[in-house]
Amino acid sequence: MKVHLPNSAFLGNIDSFFNSLDMSDTNTLQISANKKWISVHPLVLAMVAALGQTVRPENIACEAFEAKSKHYFERMGLFRFLGVKSGIDVVEHESAGRFVPLTQIQSQGALSKFVTDMIPLLHLSPAHAEPIRYIVTELVRNVIEHAESPHGAFVAAQYYEKSNSIRIGIADVGVGIKKTIGRSHRVSGDLSAIGLALTPGITGTTAREGGTEQNAGAGLFFIKSIASINGDFFAIYSGSALYKLLRQYATKRHVLHADPFRDRHSARENLPQWPGTAVGIDMMLDENEKFSALLEHIRGTYARAVRERRKERYKKPRFV
Amino acid sequence: MITIKLHKIVGDFAENKDIARDVRENELLPALEKGNEVIVDFGGVTGATQSFVHALISEAIRRYGSDVLDRISFKNCNEVVQKIITIVTEYMQESE
Numbered sequence: 001m002k003v004h005l006p007n008s009a010f011l012g013n014i015d016s017f018f019n020s021l022d023m024s025d026t027n028t029l030q031i032s033a034n035k036k037w038i039s040v041h042p043l044v045l046a047m048v049a050a051l052g053q054t055v056r057p058e059n060i061a062c063e064a065f066e067a068k069s070k071h072y073f074e075r076m077g078l079f080r081f082l083g084v085k086s087g088i089d090v091v092e093h094e095s096a097g098r099f100v101p102l103t104q105i106q107s108q109g110a111l112s113k114f115v116t117d118m119i120p121l122l123h124l125s126p127a128h129a130e131p132i133r134y135i136v137t138e139l140v141r142n143v144i145e146h147a148e149s150p151h152g153a154f155v156a157a158q159y160y161e162k163s164n165s166i167r168i169g170i171a172d173v174g175v176g177i178k179k180t181i182g183r184s185h186r187v188s189g190d191l192s193a194i195g196l197a198l199t200p201g202i203t204g205t206t207a208r209e210g211g212t213e214q215n216a217g218a219g220l221f222f223i224k225s226i227a228s229i230n231g232d233f234f235a236i237y238s239g240s241a242l243y244k245l246l247r248q249y250a251t252k253r254h255v256l257h258a259d260p261f262r263d264r265h266s267a268r269e270n271l272p273q274w275p276g277t278a279v280g281i282d283m284m285l286d287e288n289e290k291f292s293a294l295l296e297h298i299r300g301t302y303a304r305a306v307r308e309r310r311k312e313r314y315k316k317p318r319f320v
Numbered sequence: 321m322i323t324i325k326l327h328k329i330v331g332d333f334a335e336n337k338d339i340a341r342d343v344r345e346n347e348l349l350p351a352l353e354k355g356n357e358v359i360v361d362f363g364g365v366t367g368a369t370q371s372f373v374h375a376l377i378s379e380a381i382r383r384y385g386s387d388v389l390d391r392i393s394f395k396n397c398n399e400v401v402q403k404i405i406t407i408v409t410e411y412m413q414e415s416e
Binding site for chain 1 (some may be wrong): 328331332333335336337338341344366369370371374375378379382399400403404406407408410411412414416
């Protein structure tokens with residue numbers, strides 16, 4: 001496998017990074033990087049760290065980073081997870097506080113601790129912390145519960161002062177959404193599986209409406225809805241498909257759709273096969289709606305979606 | 321009447337579905353089975369996930385129908401927790 005860290009890869013332009021992944025020869029991992037400047041979404045780091053777990057350390061070849069921004073990758077812990085000596089010295093200075101370095105989470109206990117520790121690292125107000133801890137918890141819990149990855153979830157987050165936003169990336173190298181959703185629903189491909197996973201009330205654990213006692217099939221719909229209302233980017237890449245919720249127009253943010261393909265989005269198929277699931281989200285802190293108001297919007301859409309899907313299954317009278 | 325105080329079990333943020341399952345199986349459902357009323361006390365809990373609340377109460381609604389909500393009270397819930405409980409109770413009743 002080959003990964004090249006480009007000059008820039010954020011959710012708006014991340015498609016080309018995904019497309020550049022070379023997933024052949026799964027026994028080796030070669031990592032190269034732009035020589036001048038590398039500025040990437042935390043999702044990219046989470047993906048590379050996760051991928052590194054699938055290869056023996058001696059089969060990972062990481063070229064020496066030359067870019068001026070190379071220290072960032074050392075501070076985020078990328079080389080540590082790859083078992084690579086970067087040769088980069090980092091002077092820890094106090095302003096380093098507004099990021100969450102790469103963290104591997106393999107159990108519910110580790111997740112609870114991570115969520116508690118994460119918020120102070122990002123220096124967030126309670127109002128901003130609320131949706132972020134919600135999103136991270138639900139996404140990582142999905143990995144622990146459904147991904148079947150021996151390596152768990154890789155998470156990283158970064159505050160960006162210029163845009164006053166938090167960018168979060170979560171990646172795993174598990175079985176992917178198509179397999180988990182396909183256990184209970186008919187799926188035609190990776191994109192259709194992502195679509196179902198984002199639809200309220202659909203879970204891979206049962207075909208039954210309303211889910212099981214332990215799973216409702218609501219988690220990803222909630223997260224997509226939070227992103228939609230706040231006008232944030234949200235991207236999910238699994239198998240060969242990418243679904244990307246684009247920033248919603250301010251006037252349409254409160255129009256939530258149960259069908260993710262009715263939201264303003266882009267979708268791609270035939271990307272290199274990602275062995276698991278990778279999710280990225282950007283949260284603009286200036287534009288965040290109060291969390292309770294946001295839940296009120298979700299409430300209306302969710303109940304309506306469940307009701308409409310039940311109606312679809314009603315038997316129709318036969319008029320002869 | 322029994323009271324389930326969640327804060328001492330889940331802490332500040334109610335997100336651990338494994339704990340929700342334990343409370344459901346060991347406290348909530350047995351109490352309802354005996355015909356008791358239950359108070360779920362969220363005092364000290366500042367937030368909860370939909371997954372947690374679903375794991376805690378959905379089976380009670382599925383098993384006993386929406387009338388079970390006459391026997392379960394939710395105490396000391398802040399606005400966010402109230403909203404999440406409302407969402408779960410509504411979609412469970414829609415899918416009954």
